[in-house]
Amino acid sequence: MRAIAQLGIAFNVSVIDVPVPKILNGTDVIVKLNATAICGSDLHSYHVDSGSQDLPYLYGHEAIGVVTEIGDAVQYLNVGDYVVIPDNLDNGHFTVEPDTYYAPLGFGGPADGSVLPGLQTEFSRVQFADNSLIPIPANSSTNITTLIDYLFISDILSTAWQGVTWSGFAPGDSVAVFGAGPVGLLAAYSAIVRGASQVYIVDHVQSRLDLGVSIGAIPINFGDGDPVEQILALEPEGVRRTVEAVGFEAVDAKGNVDAGLVLRQAVNVTAQRGGIGIVGLYNSTLTDFGIGSVFEKGLRVQGGVVLPLQGVAQELVPLVASGKLKPSFIVSSIISLEDAPEYYHRFDHHKETKVVIQL
16 A cells, blocks of 8 residues: 655655555554545654655554454444544553553654554554544545544644643633644634634734634734734733644744744733643753743643543534534645645645645
8 A cells, every 4th residue: 555654855755655554453443544634743754854765754643534344352343433543542551640651652653663654544553443543423425524624633623622721711711822834723713613702823824824814813923023012912911821833843033943932922922820732842952931931920831742632532523523613624735645745845835734635
């Protein structure tokens, strides 16, 4: 079968042949994918020399499909079920805080067995299927737009929704979202659906800001000036809640990378006793983000990877099924697997908002 991989050259992916997966354990299922997607987090490895000819770096962690085969220990799934594959699997050992188990079961990465194979492919073996897969009310006649609405529960919709929750959001709050990529747009959309009084969305790519306007957000282009000053001119006391959806690759108006820039802006624009949800990617090397101001303002700050995602999915599946959530508005192109190299380039150059691969 075909799969998207990087072979050691930055800014370049290929479509290669890989073996079709087989059932290995009783708790496995095989899923034939209907759709997968290119994610902003894929670009972190795309920008460097990931993988090699001998050890491909396999891409993809968002997928939806139909179960075609089940292991003999699977109890709650059947052949023919439509399911969302979450970006991290649950092997049954998640526990409550503070003793949280971080399952090393994410999709995509080097083809050396250290991670699960990527989901930008035709079939996937899903381990611990009863715990992990998210059944949805779909069938062979469900249209692709509806399938895409469900697809985004696998990562970006769940991440965006949780970022709003982590900020401490309550209906009526004002919200600033930094970053108008797919997660930022869906965070703004989630806040609007959940009853925010005002939602500001910050970016410098005008097409993304225009999409934010289309859902009712107020655009803030940081190319026109300090985004904090722009928002405070409209919200003198600051916004109640902020969602950071940029991460360590943040740039200023001149294009200079400043890993802590957006976090500092989030702290500065959030009102006293407000809250910040962080869903952009960071690691422990970042230390300068204004912790003194966080303390002085009494801010709530929470972030990270959404684990386990299945809990958020229980909230989102009924909202998609009822039509109250339609996140497919962010899709700019639906392509075939073979078109992926071109569209990785387009996505990286902000010519696409969100690319879905239909199989």
